[in-house]
Amino acid sequence: MFRPAAREVVKLPTRYFSCKSEPTRAVTATKKASREEIAGLIPAFPEIYPDFLQSPVWNRRNALKEELERQDMLERRMNIDIPEFYVGSIVAVTSSDKNLGSKEHRFVGICIRREKEGLLHQFTLRNTIENIGVEVLYDLYNPTIKKIETLKLEKRLDSDLSYLVDALPEYSTFDFHMEPQAHPAGTPIPVNECKVKLKNPPWTRRWEISSYRGIDDTWTQATPWYKRKLHKTLVNDYEKYDLIANYRTSSTKEQEVFVQTQMQKFEKERHAAGLTRRRILKSAASYK
């Protein structure tokens, strides 16, 4: 159960005789207050900073843990530039490797998924090297990572491109020496609406029953055996209508505002201390 730190517990006004609801929450958010705080805050915060969100398991949300992790994450972000990237962007990661001559190892690939919250946040890059598909999992806050660059900032139709493993290799091939394409500040993030063609079945997962929008026409390609199996398969597309199940896993506006104000405060303190001028809370889609 989410319990904020002691100083942040706010007593709500009790309403006479109604079902007593006093869930503890991070910050008071009357409509007036949020308007003041909105200045300088990013509406697309969950997409740009998925590591700063709370655990999708409600019972594992712990304010103290999140607070401690957040401090460490912000410290790390002050030391190294962790750029904005999405699933579908092409990212280059330079990590240290003691066994190589240059002590560095650079990998370029398309980000296919971003998982976990807090310091555990991971992202996977996929590329095809010598006709073999390679996926490398990186911890975002791994201290041995020297540099993360976004070579091409863009989004795809899905937030999880795991299907590229069964797609034709051309969709996963990216040049290692690709030149970084700068994203003009203030413009919205481009969405690459390409539909990926899959290889012949069998596939690693049942892409024909999944609702990924980035796959081109899975049904005709699926074999009759799988098509016959479909009527026995549970296709759970009603899950998106379960508003409260989604509420339990997702983030709230109050929480985002709280985290962002913390980040702003941290930034301000560090800038005032004069060590760095690195900006943590920024969005490529909004004007500076």
Next chain:
Amino acid sequence: MSAHRVAASLPRIGVTIGHTPQKLKTGGIEPSRRARLEVLRRIVTRTVREERVELKWNRAVEARPYVERLIQLGVERGPLDEYTAEMMEWWLPEKDLITKMHEVIVPRFQNRDSPFTSLFRLPPQRLQQFIQNKREVWKRYDIGVLEIDGNPFPAIQAAHQEQSDSILDVLLADALRNHQITLQEKLEASTESK
């Protein structure tokens, strides 16, 4: 992460929500997640139509956040948002209720925070289930009233009135005061005697 792109996050739902969804009895159909959602959908539809419903307590507790979320979607995102329209269409299968939601209910809460509903407890009801070999079987149900605030019905609980001049209040206040005084005196007397 879901495959759906959502706009700016919605505010907190200001209502107690359990961390585990209840398994509701689904009357005839095999209980499943889909069946549970169907039960909740019917409750939500009835609540939006009648604005005050009486139902089993656990169901009222379960359905309340769904009603809140639906209203919140309408308030925050408006009727033209794609996600809101999809949710309203599914949760309110009677289409005139979607219009009602956007034109009647949502405008009430434009400047208000959650919670938009109230939940009250009624005394438990004993209802006869069936008769088995001339033996009547009864069951007790906890009943709750779920209502959307601002409905046109008279308030369930009368507004708290400071009626200190009514007969009962005057007599009772006097009685309690004197009772306290006598207790005090008795206490003093007993301490003195010791």
Next chain:
Amino acid sequence: MKVPVRSILALRKASTAVAAVEKVTPVTLSSEFFDHIRHEVYGDSKKVDKVVVTVKTEESSKPVLVNRNVSTAFHCLNHINKQFADDAVLVEVIPSVGGSYFSSVNQPLQDQAEIRKIGFDTLENLNLVNEAYWRSCSLVTAAFLREALDVDVDFKFSDGNIKDGFFSVVVKGLDGNIFTPDELGTINRFGKSYIREEKQLEVISIPSTIAEESGINGDNLIRIGRQVFSTNGPVIRSTRQIGRFLILRSKIAAKSEKDVIVGGVSIPTKQPTSSYSWSLIAKNANQKFSRNL
């Protein structure tokens, strides 16, 4: 010698009771007398004259056509709905000619007027309601005591305040004999069943001329069931509005040895209370009554 108290079902025939009154001209208060006075004050009920009364509610005013000097405010309020009329304790009457006044619900209306219902939950006139309630409780006590006791008794009412914690009635004719606990028990049981019969408190507002003529001291003549009394001030509508009711005890008056004061306490039905609270109130009332006077 103790005065034997009648059993619960004993009925007293409506005979004249000679009362010792302060006034010079003695008067016999009986049901026939009540009807006679009503005829005098309100005229012949054969000639029915219509009058328009406007009933004022919170939202609207509703004009209602009723019979002059026959229909009471209750009949007018009934046109809104029965529950509205049942809830009424007093009415404020604002006649088209003359100043507004407060009257009982069962008092016939004499002129075209606007009436406003006053209930137990009307905040503005709570003091009036409380007074009227206390007055009515004394009258009801007198009524059923007269029915219950097989001696000719007469009553004197004093202006009680709810802040006293109890209401009281002075009983003359018991020759200084107070009630035993058994008798009190019987009286209480009889009183409660009497109240549960839901007797209306019919009221006649007597102008001063007729009062002097007939030797009634008081503004109003009240009839409860078969018993008639005179008082100053309005009373509640019916014994149905009396909820918890208890006769505490009786004691000898300080002034004259022969008079017995009977004290009681009551709460309206509209203000329900738990039995614990009621026991506190009753105990308090008892203590106060014993200490007082």
